Amino acid sequence: MKKYKFNRPWEGYAFLTPWLLGFLLFTAIPMVLSLYFSFTQYDVVTSPKWVGLENYIELANDPRVHKSLQVTFTYVALGVPFQLIFALLLAVVFKNDIPGVRIYRAIYYLPSLFGGSVAVAILWRQLFNKEGVVNQLLSLVGIEGQNWIASPDTALYTLILLLIWQFGSPMVIFLGGLKQISPDYYEAAEIDGASKVGTFFHITLPLLTPMVFFNIVMTIINAFQAFTPSYIISGGTGAPVDSTLFYTLYLYIKGFQHFSMGYASALAWVLLIIIAIITAIMFLLARKWVYYDE
């Protein structure tokens, strides 16, 4: 493609100025500062005191950090695959122009639209209460349910369910990918007498791998940063017994309730490193299974 080369060199920077300033003021400088804070003890009131690696050592031995990592990894490892599998299955169903498909798609997308809101988190808290709707429905079939939110064994699973429930937005991305697959492939498969399942695994899925990859990366990055549901459902504490203590919630508690800004900064950098490592691994693995149609 031909590049548009008729602007004066400074004009590019003129248009980029807001972004450049924003990058420096709100991203680059804060990141450097937070890296510095992570090596200090800092309570906002007195000035930061250099403590070297102390925060990181404390963090490595903090049982609540271990717990919150366990909670967050469970949330990601169970929530993301199920969410994406549902998204893919329904995208395949909705790819065809069956009557009413637009309305179906809209309904399946609704949870994604509302899912991040405080209102839905409040609703969730009620649904899985002792007297909540889920138990009312269970009692119709003679099962007496427990208080799912208050039990440390089940509280996290209600949050995972809330994540899976929002499969609408990866579904739309998959739909976009499916629409791009040339019908020629399917015609050829039909002539060769391939079965529907075979067509899916040998044509649809390989051609869709770039979308699958994009969805996996974005969903994982977002899931690691989930906060609202855990905060609202646990009342801001990670209760019961830290079973819904998301990593970001613990960071919030440390930074904005205990005002241990140095420690919270160290937590933030550990989160960054975890996300960076996972993303890097995914990009490395991608070479083995993501198929780019050149």
Next chain:
Amino acid sequence: MKIKQRRKLLTHFLIILFGLIMIYPLLWMLSASFKEDVEIFQSASLLPKNPTINNYIYGWKGVSGVSFGKFFINSFFLAIVSIIANILSCSMAAYAFSKLEFRFKNTLFAIMLVTLMLPFHVKLIPQYIVFSRIGWVNTYLPLLVPKFFATEGFFVFLLVQFMRGISNELLEAPRIDGAGTFRIYMQFIMPLSVPALVTVAIFTFIWTWNDFFSQMIYLSAPPTFTVSLALRMFVDATGESSWGALFAMSCLSLVPLLFIFIVFQRYLVEGIMLGSIKG
């Protein structure tokens, strides 16, 4: 033929059944908002026995002497200013990245892509400290000012993807007629990018409306509260005693999202796709 039709019917039946299960919680909340408090915990039914709008009247009064009307105005104000800020700043950056030539362009674009993946927590604490030092806590400035500096990289990326598709031949004619870089941005790039700009506006609205974390950090005075914060305070203030009113306000809080979704569905779907397709 008959088998095929039966299978089609079965597909529809399953889609509808599963869809109903999916939105049942939302429908239930809507119906609970018209139920009396005692009934909420007694029936999973979607039809209120004695429909009442008392929950809405009671809930609208709000908390701490501030009515929900005020919270809605606050949320709308934040959303609308954010939309203007994002459209202006992100389109400028996207124009530079997609259509202009300058040194280090590719490096800067790569940096922009990396910032998309950064957890915002690594910038949160210094930002908070600076904003509180300059007295911006309990104002909307920390939530709005950064948006005038194209800090939402996702939208820059989305607009770059779109503007790359605008043909250069189309821009050459006005250039030969003597139009400057700025005029081409105003008179050609912006009007041609309207579909993508609408997408940016919609997503900005949804994200600002649903935002909770940053609003909670920067706002602590009830008159400045947004709908999200008010709902949280409502839970704390009334405990679990007035679920009806809580659900009524929760339902109201979702209405603007639903409205946007119904009116702009096409842009939303296209935007999601545009943001994901490799350029």
